[in-house]
Amino acid sequence: MRFIESLRWRYATKRMSGKKVPQEKVDIILEAARLAPSAGGLQPFNILVVKDPELLKKIQPIANNQPQITEASHLLIFAAWDDITDSHIDRVFDHINKERNHTSEAQEAYKNRIKASFASRTQEERFQTAARQTYIAFGIAIAAAAVEEVDSTPMEGFNNAELDKFLGLKEKGLRSVTLLALGYRDVENDKLASQKKVRRPKEELVIELN
């Protein structure tokens, strides 16, 4: 299936069948998210993967009792770093330099510019930057699921603070920002499955400046 066709095929699945997604497909979706670009290459987030039905059942009330939570095969929790510190930045750059077996003055200067840039912001602003980077990976994961013909539901409608508490994310330096349920559409019970996909028209969305 071509990429655009995959994106047309996908929709925010409201009811899933419970059928399991093969682990190799979940791994491809996670790998796509891992390959997503991020400011300064920091990838300031983690992805938590839940597939245990008992745990999903406990998460469901924190997510407005949405049925996909327990009908899904896997739930991906995208959690941004609650701060971006010098030690985070050092760790990422040390890893990059080690993998490339190379460092340079230019690379050091780049790292220091990034540190200075984040140091000039508040912690909340640094978290917001981390959250935005998380959304790039989230978008690419959604696309990867569609390419793999796996249904998915992007979900922002949940109690972030409660989920963070339940999963001990604060202690990990994380704040949940969005969820992606992975599974297969239940065509009979999902009214949205047969509805026309509607988007704002191109003429309204895209502005040609010349």
Next chain:
Amino acid sequence: MRFIESLRWRYATKRMSGKKVPQEKVDIILEAARLAPSAGGLQPFNILVVKDPELLKKIQPIANNQPQITEASHLLIFAAWDDITDSHIDRVFDHINKERNHTSEAQEAYKNRIKASFASRTQEERFQTAARQTYIAFGIAIAAAAVEEVDSTPMEGFNNAELDKFLGLKEKGLRSVTLLALGYRDVENDKLASQKKVRRPKEELVIELN
């Protein structure tokens, strides 16, 4: 090329050759962004497309004089709505209902829940929500470019307020959040072209909860 291979092939291109990207490929990238999901289906953003070399030259100093701005074929400016109002929401839902030739009490109730949810936040919070949705489309556009074997540079390093002023975005109810230069890598002059792609290891990024 398979999707994951496309994502491995892409990198944040630092130098471009000036070669033009065929319009049909630009259109595919824009269509991918248009198909991106968003909270409540609002798609609270616009994408401005710049290809005029003179205009790109004027934008370059606002974007840290990065060479890709003028070496690119097209520059996509992702700009989020500076607010999400009832009239925005009405317009989107009217369009959806018209396209589906259908409305329902459930759909009306859903619209009203979305309105109430946004009404309970500050304008800045509504803008932040709009910006995050913009990043989903941004991620999918980056992936689409890779699939089309078009190089791209995601760029947050620019003076948002100055760009908004230069392009009159405030008057349009928009705030620029990120840029995507589209073009072709200049392998000879781009040191990054030959460097190993490095990402945080999966074991560090992904946390299996069961």
